[in-house]
Amino acid sequence: MRTYEVAFITAPNTADDDLSKLNSQIEQIAADRGGKITKVDNWGRRKLAYRIGKFDEGVYTFVYLEGSGHEIAEIERRLRVTDFVIRYLTVRTDEALKRAEKLKSKRKVSLTPRSPDDDFDLDLDLEEDEELMGRI
């Protein structure tokens, strides 16, 4: 299973109805192709870092989904043909996240202190020594 993030910017003058209709369309597309939307993030109206067409602002929506990848093609096609979507970006996240997780666990292992084990061994040796000493 792959995970994706689809981000798109819609024009600030878009009707709320149109945006929610688009969102439900995306949900439908994902469901039809065996994908599942895990989260939808709406940043709302935000200033663009640069002008796109005639817009200085845009409404940001982020859709997080998991699936096989087939639904992405259709969602992107949908976004492309929708007039009020001024920019979109799809990012596949599963591999990078897995790699990040690996780095994290690796760091944890290397941070585990070794000294308690060493101390334990040392204690054992001492006790044995004392036993020997007693016997002699």
Added chain:
Amino acid sequence: MAEMETEERGAKTARMPRGGSRRRRISRLSAEKIDYIDYKDVKLLQSFIAENGKIMPRRLTGVTSQQQRKLVEAIKRARNIALLPFTKY
């Protein structure tokens, strides 16, 4: 003879970097243990781009080459979706 050579090498490494810019050896990425660099984290990415919008070289930021590669990817994604500028002014 051998002693002189080692002395010379030592002096070389101790020399201050040219240009007067001090190295910041520990970056926020290492300090805060960020493994996944998200293109949506505008605040973080902004600390790695120069005033004019350019990506800072890692000799100035002190990130590792692996981190720099991830950073570059994230910054380019952020630019694409208009979270960061390609250029300023």
